[in-house]
Each structure stands twice: as structure tokens, then as C-alpha cells.
Amino acid sequence: xxxxxxxxxxxxxxxxxxxxxxxxxxxxxxxxxxxxxxxxxxxxxxxxxxxxxxxxxxxxxxxxxxxxxxxxxxxxxxxxxxxxxxxxxxxxxxxxxxxxxxxxxxxxxxxxxxxxxxxxxxxxxxxxxxxxxxxxxxxxxxxxxxxxxxxxxxxxxxxxxxxxxxxxxxxxxxxxxxxxxxxxxxxxxxxxxxxxxxxxxxxxxxxxxxxxxxxxxxxxxxxxxxxxxxxxxxxxxxxxxxxxxxxxxxxxxxxxxxxxxxxxxxxxxxxxxxxx
Amino acid sequence: xxxxxxxxxxxxxxxxxxxxxxxxxxxxxxxxxxxxxxxxxxxxxxxxxxxxxxxxxxxxxxxxxxxxxxxxxxxxxxxxxxxxxxxxxxxxxxxxxxxxxxxxxxxxxxxxxxxxxxxxxxxxxxxxxxxxxxxxxxxxxxxxxxxxxxxxxxxxxxxxxxxx
Numbered sequence: 001x002x003x004x005x006x007x008x009x010x011x012x013x014x015x016x017x018x019x020x021x022x023x024x025x026x027x028x029x030x031x032x033x034x035x036x037x038x039x040x041x042x043x044x045x046x047x048x049x050x051x052x053x054x055x056x057x058x059x060x061x062x063x064x065x066x067x068x069x070x071x072x073x074x075x076x077x078x079x080x081x082x083x084x085x086x087x088x089x090x091x092x093x094x095x096x097x098x099x100x101x102x103x104x105x106x107x108x109x110x111x112x113x114x115x116x117x118x119x120x121x122x123x124x125x126x127x128x129x130x131x132x133x134x135x136x137x138x139x140x141x142x143x144x145x146x147x148x149x150x151x152x153x154x155x156x157x158x159x160x161x162x163x164x165x166x167x168x169x170x171x172x173x174x175x176x177x178x179x180x181x182x183x184x185x186x187x188x189x190x191x192x193x194x195x196x197x198x199x200x201x202x203x204x205x206x207x208x209x210x211x212x213x214x215x216x217x218x219x220x221x222x223x224x225x226x227x228x229x230x231x232x233x234x235x236x237x238x239x240x241x242x243x244x245x246x247x248x249x250x251x252x253x254x255x256x257x258x259x260x261x262x263x264x265x266x267x268x269x270x271x272x273x274x275x276x
Numbered sequence: 277x278x279x280x281x282x283x284x285x286x287x288x289x290x291x292x293x294x295x296x297x298x299x300x301x302x303x304x305x306x307x308x309x310x311x312x313x314x315x316x317x318x319x320x321x322x323x324x325x326x327x328x329x330x331x332x333x334x335x336x337x338x339x340x341x342x343x344x345x346x347x348x349x350x351x352x353x354x355x356x357x358x359x360x361x362x363x364x365x366x367x368x369x370x371x372x373x374x375x376x377x378x379x380x381x382x383x384x385x386x387x388x389x390x391x392x393x394x395x396x397x398x399x400x401x402x403x404x405x406x407x408x409x410x411x412x413x414x415x416x417x418x419x420x421x422x423x424x425x426x427x428x429x430x431x432x433x434x435x436x437x438x439x440x
Contacts, residue, residue: 028280028281030280031280031281032280032281033280033281033282034280034281034282034285035280035282038282038286039282039285039286039289042286042289043289046289046292046293050293050296050297050301053297053301053305054296054300054301056305057300057301057302057303057304057305057308058304060304060305060307060308061308062308062311062312062315063312065308065312069308072305073305073308073309076302076305076306076309077309080306092298092302093298095302095306096294096297096298096301096302097294097297097298099297099301099302100290100293100294100297104290104293135286138282139278139279140279140280140282140283140285140286141282141286143279143283144282144283144284144285144286144287144289144290145286145287145290147283147287148287148290148291148294
């Protein structure tokens with residue numbers, strides 16, 4: 001029933017099955033270790049999407065567009081309009097950033113919709129025993145993205161207010177410029193600033209991790225189907241029905257999470273350029 | 277949720293993706309969209325211009341048609357006038373000609389009549405002489421009796437005139 005069966009030892013019970021599915025293919029020791037599955041999947045998806053978008057951009061005609069070009073342009077226009085409504089400065093960098101986030105996160109999330117054991121089975125063909133297919137269910141990915149977004153937000157803060165202006169604002173807003181209030185102001189601003197990447201990363205990670213876990217639990221419903229008892233048959237139909245419902249619901253979640261991540265990035269950037 | 281160097285790797289990947297999208301994907305796509313928008317706007321403007329031109333052409337054509345109609349009417353009127361003139365002219369010419377013909381024939385008839393009368397008178401005179409000679413069984417000298425014959429001829433002529 002699962003990729004785990006191809007591992008050195010098959011899963012003895014549900015706990016082992018889930019633990020197995022939550023284990024990354026890991027290289028290295030301590031902090032200096034890498035999740036190969038996460039990096040491989042995210043790079044693969046990034047290259048495939050950007051490659052497709054790049055080909056659409058290269059072959060873009062001013063005349064009647066092909067179907068793929070029309071779709072890509074629809075996505076681009078949707079993102080551009082969304083960014084334009086929120087961010088009022090030059091958006092030649094922020095808009096492609098938003099596009100990258102939306103499309104990349106959407107596709108990484110979409111890996112959740114692959115049959116749960118399929119990536120593991122494919123990996124097993126290459127003699128790999130652990131393979132998690134959803135890069136956004138790895139906190140490393142979501143924090144990597146949210147910290148990069150934090151850098152972008154800081155960049156826009158400095159760009160809009162200048163270094164002096166931004167530091168001045170860190171110490172004087174929101175309570176006032178009285179020296180007594182400098183420390184409270186700064187602490188509050190620091191908390192506000194750091195809460196942005198944490199909330200961004202944790203929201204996406206939590207949603208995808210929980211989603212994956214629910215898929216695993218649903219998969220376990222049908223685990224005993226080959227025992228051919230009434231209970232196992234009931235469990236199997238439960239797996240099919242609930243798996244379908246959860247997968248359909250998940251289509252909404254993965255899109256929504258990708259959009260939220262993109263939207264909040266744009267909103268944070270827009271807030272960074274506003275003067276208090 | 278264990279954080280490790282994967283984070284750094286993913287930041288690098290994300291950065292590269294953003295850079296690629298920023299430099300190579302966004303510009304050509306937005307350019308294509310904007311160019312098309314411009315093209316469509318131009319097309320719409322051209323269509324509107326064409327419509328306006330069509331309307332003004334319609335107006336001009338109407339003016340030309342009206343002018344042509346006026347001219348045609350003028351020409352027809354002129355032709356009518358000329359027709360009446362020609363008919364009048366022909367009528368007066370014909371009447372003059374007719375009158376001339378009637379006059380000349382009347383003259384001819386009068387001439388013919390007087391000539392016939394003269395001839396007749398002569399014939400009557402010679403007949404009267406011949407008749408009288410027969411009656412008298414002898415020659416009459418027309419000269420000696422010219423007065424008598426002349427009178428007779430005039431009487432006959434008077435009778436002819438009375439009956440004629």
C-alpha cells in the first residue's frame with residue numbers, strides 16, 4: 001500500500017507509516033544538512049514553470065496569442081493588476097516577484113495532490129527510501145521565502161525613506177519622538193518586523209503540513225483492504241470518499257495559500273514604502 | 277520542523293527564480309500585452325476615424341447628387357422652352373408658306389382665267405364671222421364689220437359672264 005513497503009523494513013503500524021512519510025531525505029549532519037527531496041522538488045518545479053513562462057515570453061506575439069500565451073498573459077495581468085492596486089511605486093521588480101511567489105508556491109503546494117505514495121514509489125525505483133514531495137510542507141522552504149521577502153521589505157523601506165529616515169522611524173513611530181519612548185518604539189517595530197516573516201512562513205507551512213498529514217490519515221483508512229473484512233471494505237470506501245473530498249477542498253487551499261503569500265508580500269512592501 | 281542549511285539553499289533557489297523572472301520573464305510578457313493594447317486602441321481609433329470619414333463622404337455625395345439633380349432639372353426646363361420655341365417658329369413659317377402658296381395659286385388662276393377669256397372671245401368672233409358668212413353665202417370682210425363683230429362678241433361675253 002505504501003512506498004514504505006519498499007523501504008528496508010515495511011511499516012509495522014500507522015505510526016511508523018506516518019513517521020516514515022514525514023522523514024526527509026537528508027544529507028549532512030546537524031545544521032549543515034540538506035533536505036535533498038525538498039530542494040530537488042522545488043528546483044524542478046521552479047525550472048519547469050519558469051521554463052514554460054520563459055518560452056511563452058520569448059514567443060510572445062503582439063497579434064492573436066496562442067492558448068498557452070493567452071493563459072500566461074492572463075496570469076501576468078491578474079498579478080499585475082493585484083500589485084498595481086496595492087503598490088503605487090515602480091513595480092517592475094515587485095510584480096515579477098509576486099508572479100514567482102504565486103506560481104512557484106502554487107505548484108509546490110500542488111504536489112500535495114499527487115497520490116500520497118506515488119513520489120515515494122518513484123524514488124524507491126532509484127533506491128531512495130525517503131521522499132517528501134511537498135516542498136512547502138518543509139519549514140525550510142517557507143522560512144527561506146519569508147526571509148527573502150523580509151529582505152525585500154527592508155530594501156523598500158530603505159529605498160523609500162533612506163537609511164536615516166528608516167532608523168529614525170524605527171525609534172520614533174508609532175508613539176512619538178520623546179527619548180523615553182525610543183526603546184518601546186524600537187521594540188514594538190522589531191516585533192512587528194519579525195512577525196511578518198514568521199507569520200508568512202508558519203501560515204503556509206502549517207497549512208501544507210496539516211494537509212499532508214490529513215492525506216496520510218485518510219490513506220490509513222484503507223490500509224487493511226487486503227484483509228477482505230467488512231471493516232476493511234468500509235475503511236477503503238472511507239478512504240476513497242474522504243480522499244476525494246479532501247483533495248477537492250485542497251485545490252482551494254493550495255491556491256488560496258499561494259495567493260495569500262503573494263498578496264501579503266505585496267502588502268508588506270507597500271507598507272514599507274509608506275511614511276508614518 | 278527542523279531548520280537547517282536547506283533554508284539557505286532554498287533562499288538561494290528563490291533568489292535565482294526571482295532574478296530570472298524579473299529579468300527574462302516579466303519584461304517580454306508585459307511588453308507583448310502593452311503592445312497589443314496599443315494596437316487594439318489604434319485599431320479602434322482607426323475604425324472610428326473611418327466611420328467619421330464615411331459619414332462626411334455620405335454628406336458630400338448628397339451635395340453632389342443634389343447639384344446634379346438641380347442641373348438636370350434646369351436642362352429639362354431649357355429643353356422644354358426650346359421645344360415650344362421651335363414649334364412656334366415652325367408654325368409661323370408654315371403659315372407664311374401656306375399663305376404664299378395660296379396667293380401665288382390665286383394669281384395663277386386669275387391669269388389663266390383672263391387668258392381663257394381672251395381666247396374664247398377670239399373663238400366666238402371667228403365663229404360669229406364664219407356663221408354669218410354661211411348665212412349670207414358670201415364673204416364678209418371682217419374689217420368692214422369689225423365694229424359689229426366686236427359688239428356681238430361683247431354681248432356673248434356678257435352672256436357668258438352672266439352665266440359663268
